Amino acid sequence: MDEARIARRSLSPRLWLAGGWLVLALLAAVFAPLVAPQDPLAQDLMLERLPPFWLDGAEPGYWLGTDSLGRDLLSRLIFGGRIAFIVAFAAATSACLLGSTLGLIAGYLGGWADRMISRIVDVWMAFPPVLFAILLVAVLGTGLSSVIIAIAVIDWTRFCRVIRAEAMSQARMDYVESARIAGYGRIGIMLREVLPNVLPSVVALLSLEMGIAVIVEAILSFVNLSIATDDPTWGGIIAEGRLSIHQAWWVLVFPLVTLILTVLSFSQFGEGLKARFDPVLR
Amino acid sequence: MSACLDIHHLSAVLPNGQRVLRSVSLTVQPGEVRALVGESGAGKTMIGKAVLGVLPKSVRIVEGEMLIEGEDLGRLDAKARRTLIGARTALIPQDPLTALNPSRRIGPQMTDRLVRILGWSGERADSRIGQLLDEVQIRDPERVLRCYPHELSGGMRQRVLIAAAFAAEPRLIVADEPTTALDVTVQKQILRLIAQLQRDHGTAILFVTHDLGVVAKISQKVSVLYAGKVVEEAGTADLFAAPQHPYTRALMAATPRYTDPYASLKPVDEAVLAGLAAEIAASDRDWRPAHG
Ligand SMILES: Nc1ncnc2c1ncn2[C@@H]1O[C@H](COP(=O)(O)OP(=O)(O)OP(=O)(O)O)[C@@H](O)[C@H]1O
Numbered sequence: 001m002d003e004a005r006i007a008r009r010s011l012s013p014r015l016w017l018a019g020g021w022l023v024l025a026l027l028a029a030v031f032a033p034l035v036a037p038q039d040p041l042a043q044d045l046m047l048e049r050l051p052p053f054w055l056d057g058a059e060p061g062y063w064l065g066t067d068s069l070g071r072d073l074l075s076r077l078i079f080g081g082r083i084a085f086i087v088a089f090a091a092a093t094s095a096c097l098l099g100s101t102l103g104l105i106a107g108y109l110g111g112w113a114d115r116m117i118s119r120i121v122d123v124w125m126a127f128p129p130v131l132f133a134i135l136l137v138a139v140l141g142t143g144l145s146s147v148i149i150a151i152a153v154i155d156w157t158r159f160c161r162v163i164r165a166e167a168m169s170q171a172r173m174d175y176v177e178s179a180r181i182a183g184y185g186r187i188g189i190m191l192r193e194v195l196p197n198v199l200p201s202v203v204a205l206l207s208l209e210m211g212i213a214v215i216v217e218a219i220l221s222f223v224n225l226s227i228a229t230d231d232p233t234w235g236g237i238i239a240e241g242r243l244s245i246h247q248a249w250w251v252l253v254f255p256l257v258t259l260i261l262t263v264l265s266f267s268q269f270g271e272g273l274k275a276r277f278d279p280v281l282r
Numbered sequence: 283m284s285a286c287l288d289i290h291h292l293s294a295v296l297p298n299g300q301r302v303l304r305s306v307s308l309t310v311q312p313g314e315v316r317a318l319v320g321e322s323g324a325g326k327t328m329i330g331k332a333v334l335g336v337l338p339k340s341v342r343i344v345e346g347e348m349l350i351e352g353e354d355l356g357r358l359d360a361k362a363r364r365t366l367i368g369a370r371t372a373l374i375p376q377d378p379l380t381a382l383n384p385s386r387r388i389g390p391q392m393t394d395r396l397v398r399i400l401g402w403s404g405e406r407a408d409s410r411i412g413q414l415l416d417e418v419q420i421r422d423p424e425r426v427l428r429c430y431p432h433e434l435s436g437g438m439r440q441r442v443l444i445a446a447a448f449a450a451e452p453r454l455i456v457a458d459e460p461t462t463a464l465d466v467t468v469q470k471q472i473l474r475l476i477a478q479l480q481r482d483h484g485t486a487i488l489f490v491t492h493d494l495g496v497v498a499k500i501s502q503k504v505s506v507l508y509a510g511k512v513v514e515e516a517g518t519a520d521l522f523a524a525p526q527h528p529y530t531r532a533l534m535a536a537t538p539r540y541t542d543p544y545a546s547l548k549p550v551d552e553a554v555l556a557g558l559a560a561e562i563a564a565s566d567r568d569w570r571p572a573h574g
């Protein structure tokens with residue numbers, strides 16, 4: 001049993017691959033001014049639409065080429081990562097706190113609290129999420145905090161539903177009954193007995209939600225509803241890349257690849273963490 | 283001296299009006315083991331849950347009273363009731379797999395009850411648990427306390443649960459089929475262990491089982507339950523010597539003997555069941571809930 005466990009522990013390539021990419025991308029974003037080879041905003045019409053480094057006509061220092069205004073693509077992706085990660089962490093954490101708390105309450109307490117919360121979730125989920133996000137940002141006004149609020153306000157239901165279901169099945173367990181016999185109150189049982197058992201799912205969902213937040217932010221940037229500054233965003237770069245797809249495919253392809261890798265990594269990282277957190281699977 | 287547990291005419295119904303407990307009366311004296319036997323669905327677990335105050339929401343008590351050491355649970359407010367039950371009773375559950383929280387280590391699961399219920403210091407609770415683990419013959423308590431439940435075998439988990447049940451020195455333990463989920467070989471050890479600790483600590487036990495062999499080994503008194511109704515109650519020796527109720531006799535006839543395990547294994551007689559149905563119907567006809 002011990003050997004199998006050790007094997008399972010060390011053999012988790014998806015955790016390492018996903019985690020590796022995320023750490024790399026995060027570090028690059030945090031230290032963007034040090035890491036980025038060029039100024040992401042510097043336009044130079046002499047350098048417009050340079051191809052990536054392995055093609056003819058590439059310039060040293062512009063590894064992934066330049067866009068139609070001569071801005072360095074790699075540097076723009078690195079700086080774009082800043083907003084992507086800020087939105088990912090802030091929005092996902094807010095959605096998680098709100099949704100998990102309500103889900104825990106609904107699932108464990110049941111009764112009218114459950115009926116009320118479940119009804120709200122149903123109504124909420126009747127809205128198409130992307131439309132909902134665009135609507136919210138239109139109302140709140142563009143800007144970083146609006147994007148974060150919009151994502152949290154829309155996506156807390158994802159946490160609420162899953163955590164509610166898990167808390168419900170936990171509430172039926174004998175150890176919850178033993179805790180009740182021992183005189184623990186509802187809040188105590190919720191935090192001590194139920195929460196630790198739903199935590200692996202919370203962590204997995206949180207990571208998944210970070211990926212989703214990155215996509216939503218990209219979509220909002222794409223339709224020009226995200227950050228109203230010149231700061232590069234992945235969605236914004238994709239939108240620009242789309243316009244010059246025939247002259248400079250790389251301006252579209254590299255941000256798309258970056259986006260997909262990041263989103264995939266978030267979801268795989270979450271699943272890997274869940275497997276690791278879960279004492280029974282561990 | 284008041285009884286450790288005293289149940290008077292306890293009746294409980296489901297939302298559809300079906301009675302699950304029919305005017306159950308039951309007494310457990312201090313230090314005594316009272317067996318509660320009956321077939322599956324008879325309501326044995328319901329009685330245990332009623333005593334411990336953890337009935338499912340759908341089950342409503344409509345009549346009767348329960349006293350723990352002379353204190354009427356019905357007269358206490360919810361908080362006082364919880365405190366009383368928490369301090370004086372404990373449960374040895376049926377399934378050691380779901381009775382321990384899978385994501386918490388054994389140690390804190392056992393000690394936080396002591397700290398919480400008795401207000402002990404962490405150190406005192408630790409040493410108490412160590413002592414109890416010793417009593418249930420767990421050899422490497424240090425290691426066990428650091429384990430997660432899934433790292434222990436079923437028998438080990440049940441030992442841990444027994445230790446936890448006795449740790450706070452409750453006056454009454456409800457043991458709900460504590461050996462059913464275990465291997466036959468382990469069952470005997472666990473049973474012996476419970477009997478041993480029961481004697482050493484002088485704890486009263488309400489022992490739920492459907493196994494008359496177990497009843498004979500562990501209990502001094504027996505209540506036989508059928509369809510939520512106590513059809514017979516007696517001292518264990520008396521019951522085995524001279525069962526009064528036809529259902530009890532049928533149960534005994536259905537219990538395999540070691541000498542010839544299959545010969546006497548037969549279903550309860552039709553006539554007995556018909557008689558029981560009439561008895562239940564008669565008691566329901568006379569029944570007027572006192573309130574509710
Ligand atoms: N949560 C519940 N809600 C409603 N009815 C229930 C519930 N749990 C059990 N019952 C019903 O109550 C009756 C008594 O069930 P109980 O679990 O007490 O039987 P038991 O004697 O413990 O049986 P077993 O030997 O199978 O454990 C059964 O008819 C059962 O269908």
Ligand SMILES: [Mg+2]
Binds near residue numbers: 328
């Ligand atoms: Mg039962």
